[in-house]
Amino acid sequence: MQSSGSSWAATASTITGDTPARNRFALRTRSVAIDSRTDAVRRDLADIRLADRVFAPHYAVPTRRVVGTVATITETPDENPLSQLLPGEPFDVLEFTSTHGWGRSPIDGTVGFVRRDLLAQHHDTSHIVVAKQAVLHADPSMARPLGHALPMGSRVAAAPANDEWCEVDGGYVASSTLRSLSEEGGDAVDHALRLLDVPFIAGGRSGAGVDAAGLVFLTHLLAGSPPPRFLDLQAASFGTPLAEGDTLQRGDLLFFDDHVALLVDGERAIHVDDVVRCVPLAALDRFGPIRARRRPA
Numbered sequence: 001m002q003s004s005g006s007s008w009a010a011t012a013s014t015i016t017g018d019t020p021a022r023n024r025f026a027l028r029t030r031s032v033a034i035d036s037r038t039d040a041v042r043r044d045l046a047d048i049r050l051a052d053r054v055f056a057p058h059y060a061v062p063t064r065r066v067v068g069t070v071a072t073i074t075e076t077p078d079e080n081p082l083s084q085l086l087p088g089e090p091f092d093v094l095e096f097t098s099t100h101g102w103g104r105s106p107i108d109g110t111v112g113f114v115r116r117d118l119l120a121q122h123h124d125t126s127h128i129v130v131a132k133q134a135v136l137h138a139d140p141s142m143a144r145p146l147g148h149a150l151p152m153g154s155r156v157a158a159a160p161a162n163d164e165w166c167e168v169d170g171g172y173v174a175s176s177t178l179r180s181l182s183e184e185g186g187d188a189v190d191h192a193l194r195l196l197d198v199p200f201i202a203g204g205r206s207g208a209g210v211d212a213a214g215l216v217f218l219t220h221l222l223a224g225s226p227p228p229r230f231l232d233l234q235a236a237s238f239g240t241p242l243a244e245g246d247t248l249q250r251g252d253l254l255f256f257d258d259h260v261a262l263l264v265d266g267e268r269a270i271h272v273d274d275v276v277r278c279v280p281l282a283a284l285d286r287f288g289p290i291r292a293r294r295r296p297a
Contacts, residue, residue: 037082037230040094040104040111047094047104062092062103065119068169070151072203073105073112081203083110083214083229085118088125088155108205108217108229125155127166127178130186130222132194132207134177140165152195152207153218155181185224188296189251192219192262192270193278200272205229212260215272216253219262225297231260235292242293253294256287 032053039054040047046056071085077100085091085105091114093101100113129150138144140161150156150173158166158178165172192215194207201209205218213231216238220227227238235255242252252263261271261284270278 036111038104038109038111038228038233040092045095047092060094062094064122065091065093065101066122067091067114067118068120069118070206070208071114071118073110073114075112077113078115082112083108083203084205085114086153086155086206087150088157090122091119093119107221108226110229123157125157125181127156127158127168127180128222129154129156129173129177129207130179130191130194131174131177132198134173136168136171136173137165138171140167140172146171152191153205153221154207179222185222187251188219188223188225189262189264189270191222192276193264195219195276196270196278198272198276200274210272210276212258212272215270215276216260216262220296223296227296231255231258234260235294239294239296242295244290244293246293248293249295251296253292253296254284254290255292255294256284256289257291259284259287 034041034054039050041050041054041056045058045060046054048059048061051059067085067087067089069087072081073083073085074080075082089107091101091103091105093103095102096116100116101119102113104111129152131152133149133151135149136146138146156168158168161167161172164175166175166178195210198207199209200211202211204210205214210218213229213234216234217227217229227234248263248266250263250265254261254269259271261269263269264278267281268278269281269284270276
């Protein structure tokens with residue numbers, strides 16, 4: 001639903017004789033910085049939740065939808081992948097077109113377009129996939145795999161079938177592949193180690209594929225401290241900055257011009273190249289000088 005923004009105009013005044021001319025308008029506060037990747041603001045439309053920050057001709061009340069499969073969030077319809085929605089994740093739609101919904105992910109904050117045919121009515125979820133993938137089975141046993149898997153980060157409504165299996169929409173998954181959304185998150189490095197050999201995908205942030213910032217986002221989301229989605233924002237604001245001479249430890253992040261690596265220990269780091277790899281620190285030299293060192297909270 002959209003509501004039109006208020007309009008305003010200057011009141012004309014008569015200037016006579018030696019009355020000095022005056023400016024009709026004056027900006028008295030700083031402009032608000034807008035990042036189109038994370039702020040749902042366009043020249044014609046803005047999220048009503050931003051009404052206290054920005055002026056727009058129209059404001060839209062978000063309509064919450066959910067996806068049942070991995071869906072790409074693009075900067076323009078079908079072009080320039082920014083991030084993803086994972087199965088079971090919500091998406092706040094601010095405008096529907098004939099082919100897409102434009103809105104914002106409440107999970108990673110990304111603003112963009114998602115194919116309309118992938119958006120379904122919202123439903124609640126109870127668990128998140130913490131294994132690289134959770135393979136669906138036809139019954140609560142290993143005997144009948146269905147050939148479909150939910151990647152790490154997917155969200156499901158799960159009910160225990162027995163001590164080892166949970167029933168989810170579409171079948172059964174091993175209980176060990178899930179964690180309740182209400183439980184503590186664990187260690188980001190442990191989550192990253194489960195993603196070894198997962199391929200690079202532009203905009204990816206799931207067990208099916210990640211980009212550099214997506215690897216950091218997914219693993220820290222599971223650990224309970226989600227960072228910003230994008231690399232430059234992570235390097236500028238996630239956790240606390242470290243000086244060049246500070247001793248590095250497990251979990252610290254090393255940021256390069258267009259890359260990031262997560263320290264496993266004093267000698268190794270996890271990063272995504274063509275696939276997610278654990279490499280000696282010296283192997284990162286090809287990405288150039290370290291631009292930032294940060295320690296997640």
